[in-house]
Amino acid sequence: MIQLTVNGKTEKLDVSPEMPLLWAIRDTLGLTGTKFGCGVAQCGACVVHLDGEAVRSCVTKMSRAEGKNVVTIEGLSENNDHxxxxxxxxxxxxxxxxxxxxxxxxxxxxxxxxxxxxxxxxxxxxxxxxxxxxxxxxxxxxxxxxxxxxxxxxx
Ligand code: FES
Ligand code: FES
CATH class of the missing domain: 1.10.150.120 ([2Fe-2S]-binding domain)
Structure with a gap:
């Protein structure tokens, strides 16, 4: 199990530490606002915040996200009012x-x-x-x- 916080909610996910964070966000958690573009850190479609830093979730392994605070576009603001x-x-x-x-x-x-x-x-x-x-x-x-x-x- 890998535990992390996504948009303020604690999640325990039964996924491989090698899995890209983008897969967990989109496929496991169903948060599809974050997009898959190139898959190789070249386009930025998959950017999320990891402990406040902008990271490319397509090349960020779950092992790196473990215990951290992930924010996706769905959690950027309360009412889409950032x-x-x-x-x-x-x-x-x-x-x-x-x-x-x-x-x-x-x-x-x-x-x-x-x-x-x-x-x-x-x-x-x-x-x-x-x-x-x-x-x-x-x-x-x-x-x-x-x-x-x-x-x-x-x-
Ligand atoms: S999908 Fe292109 S940088 Fe991640
Ligand atoms: S790729 Fe179409 S609006 Fe940016």
Whole structure:
């Protein structure tokens, strides 16, 4: 049994320590917001938070996640109201949508670590999140808007 916390809930999963965390999230727990893209750490569709750090769950073994706190897009906020989620909706960022759970999870870490990122900071931080539909200009715009929203909520 591997015990971990997922979106605030303790889970005990009867899975192999070698299993990718992404499999456990999607197939064992049925949380399908996190996507499988490349499976080899190249696209960012599978990004989740592991103890607050953005990780690629397709290449994160369950042995690494054991005892840790995992947050998926479903658990990022109470009512889909994380500033990044609100900004994504306001700007209407997604095209096909497939990459955006990973994009938002990466953006959320960026916004925590650097609340007021420049264009270059955004491009650097988000470089590992691929969007085949090319929504990059809207992603950048949404991160700036989320940064503003975050600033307002702090004042
Ligand atoms: S599915 Fe994990 S990085 Fe592409
Ligand atoms: S919106 Fe289609 S891959 Fe990003």
């Amino acid at each position: 500033p990044a989620q609100k900004a994504w909706q306001e700007i209407d960022v997604p095209q096909c949508g497939y990459c955006h759970s990973g994009q938002i999870m990466s953006a959320a870490v960026l916004l925590r670590e650097n609340p007021n990122p420049s264009d270059q900071d955004i491009d650097d931080a988000m470089a590992g999140n691929i969007c085949r539909c090319g929504t990059y200009p809207r992603i950048r715009k949404a991160i700036h808007l989320a940064s503003e929203m975050q600033g307002k909520s702090r004042t």
